[in-house]
Amino acid sequence: MGRGRLEKDGTYHGDLPCRWCEALIDQGGRRRPRRYCGGRHRTKAYATWVFGIVAIFS
Secondary structure, three states, rough: OOOOEEEOOOOOOEEOOOOOOEEEEEOOOOOOOOOOOOHHHHHHHHHHHHHHHHHHHH
């Protein structure tokens, strides 16, 4: 498991896992952490969330 850390200057360094596939993503001094390794995984996570909400209220 990777370890991302927030530095005093507000940038992230180290690796954080993708929220969909758990692949490690190098943060490389970004101001906001990357949470997904690509747009496809971000879209899949959003669609899963939307369909879950629809199923609850149906």
